[in-house]
Amino acid sequence: MLERIESRANTIGGGLTIRRALPNMRRRLVGAWCFLDHAGPLEFPPGDGLRVGPHPHIGLQTFTWMIEGAVVHRDSLGNEQLITPGQVNLMTAGGGISHSEDSAAPQSEHARLHAVQLWIALPDAQRHRAPSFQNYPDLPLIESGGFSVRVLAGSALGRSSPAEVFSPLVGVDLSAPADAHLALPLTNSFEHAALVLEGEADVGGEKLAPGTLLYVGTGRDSIDISCVGAARLILIGGAPFHEEILLWWNFVARRPAEIEQATREWNAGQRFGNVRGSPSAPLVAPNPAGLGLRATAPKLPSL
Numbered sequence: 001m002l003e004r005i006e007s008r009a010n011t012i013g014g015g016l017t018i019r020r021a022l023p024n025m026r027r028r029l030v031g032a033w034c035f036l037d038h039a040g041p042l043e044f045p046p047g048d049g050l051r052v053g054p055h056p057h058i059g060l061q062t063f064t065w066m067i068e069g070a071v072v073h074r075d076s077l078g079n080e081q082l083i084t085p086g087q088v089n090l091m092t093a094g095g096g097i098s099h100s101e102d103s104a105a106p107q108s109e110h111a112r113l114h115a116v117q118l119w120i121a122l123p124d125a126q127r128h129r130a131p132s133f134q135n136y137p138d139l140p141l142i143e144s145g146g147f148s149v150r151v152l153a154g155s156a157l158g159r160s161s162p163a164e165v166f167s168p169l170v171g172v173d174l175s176a177p178a179d180a181h182l183a184l185p186l187t188n189s190f191e192h193a194a195l196v197l198e199g200e201a202d203v204g205g206e207k208l209a210p211g212t213l214l215y216v217g218t219g220r221d222s223i224d225i226s227c228v229g230a231a232r233l234i235l236i237g238g239a240p241f242h243e244e245i246l247l248w249w250n251f252v253a254r255r256p257a258e259i260e261q262a263t264r265e266w267n268a269g270q271r272f273g274n275v276r277g278s279p280s281a282p283l284v285a286p287n288p289a290g291l292g293l294r295a296t297a298p299k300l301p302s303l
């Protein structure tokens with residue numbers, strides 16, 4: 001089963017417009033992957049950059065794959081981590097953490113940015129765990145069929161990512177400087193989705209350009225991926241996640257009361273600690289009873 005899903009434009013910190021492929025009206029999850037933003041590639045005007053001030057998360061992992069640019073992550077555990085191209089930042093929010101993300105370029109330079117940020121819903125048994133943060137500078141790289149395949153999460157082509165995840169899933173980045181073709185082995189029980197980040201690619205017979213997510217249902221042992229000329233894409237997947245999640249603002253929970261409590265506590269300066277050193281102002285959690293809920297999560301229960 002193949003299903004084409006269009007990303008929506010959305011605005012994040014600093015007024016940056018990104019493409020949001022997950023969640024959407026058609027698919028809320030691919031495995032436990034529950035959020036997918038594609039930012040760039042772009043160059044900011046001098047002095048501008050990514051500016052996402054301190055904000056909280058619960059119940060999820062944030063998974064940042066950096067392709068171009070440099071961003072400083074700061075969090076309430078005291079971590080200050082520069083993420084550069086080829087690296088993954090993985091933050092496990094568990095019961096609660098706060099962080100900020102700011103471009104690292106000096107004021108006089110043009111900051112560049114090309115990145116993907118994903119969220120992974122934590123299973124119920126793990127979603128209240130202690131928060132943690134890890135930077136992964138060395139991820140497996142395999143050359144196959146003209147593609148450079150980077151294993152971001154889980155296993156692919158016999159190699160495994162060191163990224164610590166809590167449900168069966170996979171994430172790979174495939175890039176090629178010219179024509180390439182690969183029959184990529186898949187885990188049969190996983191569902192998958194592909195998103196082109198640059199150029200154009202053919203995935204399972206579907207032509208894709210940036211902005212279109214191709215959902216691939218379970219029951220496949222492999223998928224043909226090819227490109228004519230340079231291209232880059234990601235493929236994510238995982239065991240279908242059968243827990244009913246409630247995703248609202250930066251929170252993943254199960255019940256509206258949990259969202260309401262997290263909103264109250266963040267706006268009161270409780271529970272989520274302090275992020276030190278960010279040049280950006282903290283974000284205010286919107287009222288869960290407001291329009292935001294219907295605008296961002298139309299299929300979720302009303303709070």
Ligand code: MN
Pocket residue numbers: 055057062099250
């Ligand atoms: Mn965040």
